[in-house]
Amino acid sequence: MTASFVARILARDLRAVARAISKIENDASDASDILKALFPHTGRGLTIGITGAPGAGKSSLVDKLAAYYRTLEKTVGIIAVDPSSPFSGGAILGDRIRMQALANDPHVFIRSMATRGNLGGLARATVDVVAVLDAAGYDRTLVETVGVGQDEVDIVKTADVSIVVLVPGMGDDIQAIKAGIMEIGDIFVINKAERDGVERTERELITLLEMSERSDGWRPPIVRTVATQNKGIAEFVAAIEQYAAFRQQQTASLVRRASIAENRLVESLRERLLRRVLHEAFAPGQLHELAMAVAARQRDPYSIVEDVVSRVHIAKSEEQEH
């Protein structure tokens, strides 16, 4: 890595930004150095995480949101994340045709990400990609997920503003999902609001929201949109900016950021530790041999794991020694 490469990212050179993101995705050896150099320049943009059940129209909503921010002369990054696609190797969302106007706008950066490999860490990789866009000076970065599983929740809750998108008349099982993601929603959007059942969905949502009070005192607003007709987008943006302003004033803001930072440290450690130990504790092919022995019930997996963990030692840090 050269200082000039970092300088090009900070100057929002599109090719440098794209290359930095690829380095993060591929876990290139210099990815960490780049992120370290960019870190002091982060924290200026606003990251908006958007999740919701499949079919809720999140993609259209994100497109319209981005277009609206462009009318406000904000630069926009869009990251479409698809953790439900572990086997594809590529990101399905990337295949969708984004609004032509967005794709041709040099002030809009669009990128898809999907889970690859066993080591996971999509949430961490997403946070790092957001950091690159933030350092590159994108004013608003929209992180859109395809579904509403644990991975999506992990990703969206690292955003500055978390949006949950619903649609009228979802089935009973959606109730279960709603309950799971209720706590991460700073703003709720009922998209496709021209459909029957919008009142009922809103009533149910209000009931659910009334059951849970937030420690910061924020009352998550409910915004109705029809993304395909560009309806309700101004209100949606107003709600986002209102919440962002609210957070700025809060002393709770640092606490939330610290909580996000702690999650991020733990996530990052989880992955790096596993990688290091897999590399050091096992000879090439040994893990596979052990797995064959477990499959044949000659070895039990619990003893194997215990043996490895018991062999791990952590040297004292310099701080601790002094």
Add this chain to the structure above:
Amino acid sequence: MTASFVARILARDLRAVARAISKIENDASDASDILKALFPHTGRGLTIGITGAPGAGKSSLVDKLAAYYRTLEKTVGIIAVDPSSPFSGGAILGDRIRMQALANDPHVFIRSMATRGNLGGLARATVDVVAVLDAAGYDRTLVETVGVGQDEVDIVKTADVSIVVLVPGMGDDIQAIKAGIMEIGDIFVINKAERDGVERTERELITLLEMSERSDGWRPPIVRTVATQNKGIAEFVAAIEQYAAFRQQQTASLVRRASIAENRLVESLRERLLRRVLHEAFAPGQLHELAMAVAARQRDPYSIVEDVVSRVHIAKSEEQEH
């Protein structure tokens, strides 16, 4: 742990089974010893993993499947897993009213599980709970998930038979999910098959299936059911048993079991390593202090993680020394 406790589990003493599962969920200190003692007694029952989009009627289907297996005089375990509910602390699925007949049948064991805490590991915990039910002599263990995210895929792919449930007339976004979970489906069920659009959904599914050929030569069948009317359940069970018999004959069976075992070792290591290192590398409160420093942008998270990882060392195993 006493040998008599293990003996009671093996004799399918319901209270002992329930207690063992609680120990696994709470990560009790003797959970690992219990699992080690049970391990040689596992591998006799058949584990059936069931996933699919919310609203597909998986719960009804699982209830009817269990009831049908009871008419065949099979004992049945049911584990309802909800990874999308990280904050609730309890399992939402457990609140649903299961068929009265099942709940009162001493040969049916029903348990709900949800993600708790930061350390995750729901897939591992589920595998361990399945092992308890397997050792306790349950002939068929049904593992039902609420959604179709990465966690659900991780859970369902550890089953002997993986079922993907669809419904007619799902929206466009479902296509994306379908593609993500296509590769784990040994059997596909179109539930609510009385609805309009069932032919179209089946045609689309056939097209998707034709695009991907399995290395083991199995052609996943498509079964139509109307779970609420108990229709198609016999055919569904026939498909499951047919696939189980197919797998038994395969030399590929050991390879698949080894691949599952390897995943399981890695998952288990990931979690245990993190826990050990968090405990040993940081003084109480230190991680939180570091997170505050990151939030205030006084420290960068990448250097903190690198420092910890560089301090981790793995002692040689006895096998390696000789």
